[in-house]
Amino acid sequence: MNGNSKESTVLGVVVSFSNRNAKVRCSDGNILTCSLKGKITDSSFQGYKSPVAGDHVSVIPISKQNGVIESIFERKSELSRYNEKGETKQVLAANIDLVVCIASTRAPPFRPRFIDRVGVMAEYCGLPFLIVCNKIDLGLDVSIESRLAAFQKLGYGVVKSSVRDSIGIDELRTSLLGKTSVFIGQSGTGKSSIINCLIPGADQRIAEISDKHKRGKHTTTLSAMVSSSNGDIDIIDTPGIRRLAIRNIEPDDLGFYFPDMVPFLGLCEFGASCTHRYELHCFVKQAVQEGIIHHDRYESYLRMRAELEETRNTKTNESRKPLRSATYKFEDEEW
Ligand SMILES: Nc1nc2c(ncn2[C@@H]2O[C@H](COP(=O)(O)OP(=O)(O)OP(=O)(O)O)[C@@H](O)[C@H]2O)c(=O)[nH]1
Ligand SMILES: [Mg+2]
Ligand SMILES: [Zn+2]
Incomplete structure (x- = not known):
């Protein structure tokens, strides 16, 4: 086996990656278990530390089941999150066309601030955003409807679904056709259940949520791409996220990732330096008062901004403590 003969390489898509092995x-449709050729810092790896689900790669097959990844092609897009434990960027999926946040009405409860954060991530990556509110068989109340309507007004897709009662699944399928989508959400909202429903034979593991805490059990532990048999739908299922930290955005730029705030940015008396928090003659605050911007979206903005400011101020301290205290400050928040 060596990588010199170009004829022997084939192109492929990474389904999943763990422990230095990728599927x-x-x-040709074959699934190979692949190791990485040489060091992952090689120039052929485009500076990517490791492949992730959705990566386009070239592979040297070495047997019917095994191969070696020779190179990772440049990513068209990637969705990453900030891992607070490891204090590093963690890429969840590559080459995606659509970010889908799967929320649930109950069990676990509807967490709009989580959705707001995924929305900021999607905007930051320049990707379209779709919200699925699953488990509507458990009841949809007025406050959930109001928040969903506010998302819809922003131009985001909203699908109300129930895996149990087979509602909204066909509508969702239509939105996913011809795309590679990433499903992201808190544990237990039904990401894997929806995938099993959309793609017969997907066989993603699912589990009851915990009786005691009404939370998911983090059943999915690895990002993995699941594809329909005719190839018209690719979905990357991801492990449930408890808390989504936003980093790497300048506090003054945060408003640009809130499409409801964008029309007002720069109009305030203090121009681009307006924090939209306490300043007089602030057009954003005025829009909130007039109900043009949903007050709860504004609250999300304020919380994210405070977090960005706090973590930026503590960045220079090598101690991990300040970062933790910033985290705890938000632990009483509703998600
Ligand atoms: N009532 C109801 N239960 C659902 C629905 N969809 C999924 N569930 C249940 O919710 C539980 C969690 O579903 P999963 O699909 O494992 O959730 P997940 O989002 O993949 O969870 P993680 O992999 O832990 O992130 C399971 O018991 C499912 O049967 C639904 O529409 N209605
Ligand atoms: Mg799952
Ligand atoms: Zn302002």
């Missing part, structure tokens, strides 16, 4: 779906 790659090759262009």
Whole structure:
């Protein structure tokens, strides 16, 4: 086995990656378990530390089941989160066309601030955003409807679904056709259940939520791409996220990732330096008062901004404590 003969390489898509081994779906449809060729810092790896689900790669097959990833092609897009424990960027999925946040009405409860954060991530990556509110069989109340309507007004797709009662699944399927989508959400909202419903034979593991805490049990532990048999739908299922930290955005730029705030940015008396928090003659605050911006979206903005400011101020301290205290400050928040 060596990588010199170009004829022997095939193209493929990474289905999943763990422990230096990737499952790659090759262009001939074969799934190979692949190791990485040489060091992952090689220039052929485009500076990517490791492949992730959705990566386009070239592979040297070495047997019917195994191969070696020779290179990772440049990513068209990637969705990453900030890992507070490891204090590093963690890429969840590559080459995606659509970010889908799966929320639930109950069990676990509807957490709009979580959705707001995924929305900021999607805007930051320049990707379209779709919200699925699953488990509507458990009841949809007025406050959930109001928040969903506010998302819809922003141009985000909203699908109300129930896996149990087979509602909204066909509508969702239509939105996913011809795309690679990433499903992201808190544990137990039904990401894997929806995938099993959309793609017969997907066989993603699902589990009851915990009786005691009414939270998911973090059943999915690895990002993995699941594809329909005719190839018209690719979905990357991801492990449930308890808390979504936003980093790497300048506090003054945060408003740009809130499409409801964008029309007012720069109009305030203090121009681009307005924090939209306490300043007089602030057009954003005025829009909130007039109900043009949903007050709860504004509250999300304020919380994210405070977090960005706090973590930026503590960045220079090598101690991990300040970062933790910033985290705890938000632990009483509703998600
Ligand atoms: N009532 C109801 N229960 C649902 C629905 N969809 C999923 N569930 C249940 O919710 C539980 C969690 O579903 P999963 O699909 O494992 O959730 P997940 O989002 O993949 O969770 P993680 O992998 O832990 O992130 C399971 O018991 C499902 O049967 C729904 O529409 N209605
Ligand atoms: Mg799952
Ligand atoms: Zn302002």
